[in-house]
Amino acid sequence: MAAPESGDGNNGAARMVTLISSDNTRFEVEAAAASLSQTLQLTILDGGGGGGDGIPLPNVDSATLSKVLEYCIKHAPAAANGGAPNATAVDRAELERFDNEFVNIDQSVLYSLIMAAHNLEIEGLQSLVAKKVADMIKGKSPMEIRRTLGFPDPTPEEQAEMNAHMLEYGWAYE
């Protein structure tokens, strides 16, 4: 399903690993791409995930995992270059364009994505999604944040504290 373009079975073809999502969907992906995850990297280095065995990921569902792998496959070549100091400006611009489009998604998907990136320890993805979420919430009021997160309405004491804070730091609310 999310198999990369590289040819199977060729000599010198990249090593593949299989990842299994929480809903039992199998994803075959290049080891280099999956290794962007610090969590998976060690297992893969130890030879895990190859052949018929897959690496089970009980915390990540298939929709989220396919999105995560889309990111990993795109970023794997640059990561293999060690942060790609010799990458051309065109390559970097292309990655940036991809990143911008990649996070242009529904809020609930972003939420699953940031959790998955955290669980799998994919640094680049974590910071990309965190930045996107930060941009989405930076203009909101504390009450809007509470509602978005489904917090109960503030108690009278909490409300009084919120009002006092707003009075003291009026500039932050302008």
Add this chain to the structure above:
Amino acid sequence: MQGLREAKAKRQHTLKAIDILDDVLEEVLLRLPVKSLMRFKSVCKSWHDIIGSLHFERRQLLLAMARQPSMLILPVQLLPPSRRMDKIKFFAYPGHGTVAELMCEKLCSPGIRGCTQPIHCDGLVVVAAALSSQIFVCNPATKELVLLPTGSPDCSKKSQMVGFSVDTSTGEYKVVRCFRRYCNADMTNYSIGFLGGSLMFVSPGEPDYELLNCLLLSVADPPYLVKSMTPVCLPGAIYWSAGITVFTQAMLRFYLHDEQFTMFPASPCMELADDRSNLTNMVGKLGYAHTTGHTMKLWMAEDDGVPPKWSLYFTIATMDRLELDPFLCLPRSYISLSGFNSYL
């Protein structure tokens, strides 16, 4: 039954979310501007605690430092009277092998002919436009460039004298501007004024944060002639070369906490009319580079409570007649000097 299971699954999902929420939340919060962070302190107790923690503050500082360019470039050449730059521009130079990029710029009317020597303190840079009363403050961390409200103009055809440093007792950053109301050619009849004020930040005392503005108000006028040169700005105090007349050399020390001037002993051989010698900041210490003919003597003074005393640090003999300005003293006794078109 199914409804119950769903509810249970949902609750478990929420619990799981909360387990790692703090880490994930921290990643998101780290990427917010300070204004939002300040507001979000009142979302709930756990947000308040994360944002207010020392750990969070440190990580935020590290991120801000990583974002900062490693070198700041400000073109300062003085243009002839007929030419003016319509903008002041700061460039960021990330390092070897890269191209300097425009970091921030500001339109300035009616244009500037050049800038005085920039002064920096805790990452903030203050630069004054030459031959005008405009003062700019740049915060490279936030890429802000602010024009301070201008005060009374300087009557002379010399560059303005602006000082900038931190008040160590309150952490406030203060700008002080010296100007001449009038001054005759032989400097016998003059009136000197000083304007000073604190920089105002969105979050007080945090140079990383958005800069608002600064109101320059009149501070005590010292009855002295102040030399047209950039003063030495150390934490807590600013040192100006001054005198009652051209022939009675002294120094003025401006304490930032009480905004008062006090007398400070002049270095030996200091003369107001000497245009080749300079006061200098030698890595946080007050220095005076006295240049005569082919020699430069560097005098240093400690100002730490006991009556300050100047002592001769070294003498350099140069091959050419150069104007030398020692600006950096490194361990193992290397000293960087900047001369006219030359570095030693």
